[in-house]
Amino acid sequence: RLLDIWLVLQVRQADGGLAAPVSTLSAGALEQLQRMQGMVSELEAGGDTLLVRSIELNAAGGEARVLLLRSVADVVAPYRQLQLLLAGITAGGLLLFAVGSGLMARQLATPLRSLLAATQRLSRGDYSVPLEDTGRQDEIGKLAQSFDRMRVDIAEQQAQIRHLAYWDRLTGLPNRENFRESVQQAMARSAEGRELAVITLDLDRFKHVNDVLGYAFGDQLLKTVADKLSAVLGEASGELARLGGNEFALLLAPATPQQATELAARVAQSLEQPLAIAEQTVDLSAGIGIACWPADAPDVDTLLSRSEIAMYVAKRKLEGPLRYDPVFDSVSTQTLSLLTELRRAVDQGELRLYLQPKVTLADGVTHAAEALVRWEHPQRGLVPPMQFIPFAEQTGYIRQLTLWIFEEAARLLATQAAAGLRISVNLSTRDLLDLELSTRLAQLLQRHGVQATAFCLEITESAIMDDPQRAEAMLNRLSDQGYKLSIDDFGTGYSSLAYLKRLPVDELKIDKSFVMGMETDADDATIVRSTIDLAHNLGLSVVAEGVENAAILERLRALGCDEVQGYHINRPMPAPAFMEWLRK
Structure with a gap:
């Protein structure tokens, strides 16, 4: 056998048979081959198939041939190996393709899933986790870098908003909302039998300081007072806050009434020392009120309210620090239940919307009115506003009253009869500092299908200056929504014209004390004329309230005043009566 080939030499014998000598x-x-006569092409032997090739030989005296035999399996074997090799190569290629595709998909899908998870975190307000894959140089990396920059920017903006919402920008102290939360948390942490106290103080003559020495000096004075109070508080377990304007508060936790009284006395003593600021010496004092928990109040809002009540009594009596006493609330027990009754008044429909017309002097037509509220008590009858509005402002319930007035006005403006009418609504300090005010008003507008341009929002100077930065931010949001903004009681506050110029106001409303004094006081007349000229030079309209007679009306007309309101035009009327008056 040579090279897997078998060889057979066949010779034909004389008798015709085949012999195989080789x-x-x-x-x-x-033997099987010999039995097969003639030409043979295949031979089955030993379970294998042999291919047979015959080569005839020239032989003397006989016939001879050589048979070459080769196994089919041997012939096919290289091709089968090649098939296996090709199959292996194909399988390897497919595997490599699958692995490569998987890696490629992972390179794309994993970062995209990471970006998706990041956007979901951002939508939940979680800006603390940096994005992955920002180091990549491809499009995925650029996208991740953009998202991460957005995350950082939003986080910074949110931090600024939170800081503005909970901290006083001027002094760096906690503001009213922050202080309230601190008191509430201190109550929750206090073990049974342990007390805490709140000391509230309001600087005396601060308005005079601003009027005489200017707003910038007043700011510096407030920062100096904040430093002085921090020094008095020292290492005591407590917190100092600026509640707004010239009002500060201290939380002592834990503290007995005696400890709170002693600290309040040290505060009063420290404020008796003259302050030297910018080559000016200022003598200060303050009304200081104290309220203790749980002896004086069951909850945080009542505690803060009663501390302020004690503070106002102390300012009025000029007796130094005073601790809250139930007699401070009012001369009768009626005031003690006033807040509960006021809440019931809203729920049971005891409040009434009144409107006072504002006449445009150019055409003598009433295009606007001011919204007011009256309380029709089932037992007391018609309760004067001065008996419940200041109390509502003091307790914070004024925000609910403002929303009630706004919604009733919106409901009226949604009627066909009120088409073209603009209604003014007053905002208090607490309204202006409420971060949700613009959102709540927008919801009421949407509910009744009324545009913001149908409203004028009136804000006093003092309300703005209690926290100028937050007030300015809220006024900008309200202006962007389309409300007309008016400065109410202009001339009685302590704001600077430079600051008011930055505000997005559309109107100045001259305080009625100047308007009513025009006939007899030359200074009042000068103030009214100057205010009208100033407003018009700034592109603002002017409203004069307190027009009591025709003579004042004509003088205002001559001075170019835009709108007027007062008893000479008409008194405040219930909304139905106003609409009937307007129709006639």
Whole structure:
């Protein structure tokens, strides 16, 4: 056998048979081959198939041939190996393709899933986790870098908003909302039997300081007072806050009434020392009120309210620090239940919307009115506003009253009869500092299908200056929504014209004390004329309230005043009566 080939030499004998003198086949295969006569192309032997090729030889005296035999399996074997090799190569290629595709998909899908998770975190307000894949140089990396920059920017903006919402920008102290939360948390942490106290103080003659020495000096004075109070508080377990304007508060936790009284006395003593600021010496004092928990109040809002009540009594009596006493609330027990009754008045429909017309002097037509509220008590009858509005402002319930007035006005403006009418609504300090005010008003507008341009929002100077930065931010939001903004009681506050010029106001409303004094006081007349000229030079309209007679009306007309309101035009009327008056 040579090169896997078998060889057989066949010679034909004289009798015609075939002999095989030479053979490399096995005996069995040779015997089978010999039995097969004639030409043979295949031979089955030993379970294998042999291919047979015959080569005729020239031989003397006889016939001879050589048979070459080769196994089919041997012939096919290289091709099968090649098939296996090709199959292996194909399988390897597919595997590599699958692995490569998987890696490629992972390179794309994993970062995209990471970006998706990041956007979901951002939507939940979680800006603390940096994005992955920002180090990549491809499009995915650029996208991740953009998202991360957005995350950082939003986080910074949110931090600024939170700081503005909870901290006083001028002094760096906690503001009213922050202080309230601190008191509430201190109450929750206090073990049974442990007390805490709140000391509230309001600087005397601060308005005079601003009027005489200017707003910038007043700011510096407030910062100096904040430093002085911090020094008095020292290492005591407590917190100092600026509640707004010239009002500060201290929380002592834990503290007995005696400890609170002693600290309040030290505060009063420290304020008796003259302050030297910018080459000016200022003598200060303050009304100081104290309220203790749980002895004087059951909850945080009542505690703060009663501390302020004690403070106002102390300012009025000029007796130094005073601790809250129930007699401070009012001369009768009626005031003690006033807040509860006021809440019931809203729920049970005891409040009434009144409107006072504002006449445009150019055409003598009433295009606007001021919204007011009256309380029709089932037992007390018609309660005068001065008996419940200041109390509502003091307790914070004024925000609910403002929303009630606004919604009733919106409900009226949604009627066909009120088409073209603009209604003014007054905002208090607490309204202006409420971060949700613009959102709540927008919801009421949407509910009744009324545009913001149908409203004028009136804000006093003092309300703005209690916290100028937050007030300015809220006024900008309200202006952007489309409300007309008016400065009410202009001339009685302590704001600077430079600051008012920055505000997005549309109107100045001259305080009635100047308008009513025009006939008899030359200074009042000068103030009214100057205010009208100033407003018009700034592109603002002017409203004069307190017009009591025709003579004042004509003088205002001559001075170019835009709108007037007062008893000479008409008194405040219930909304139905106003609409009937307007129709006639």
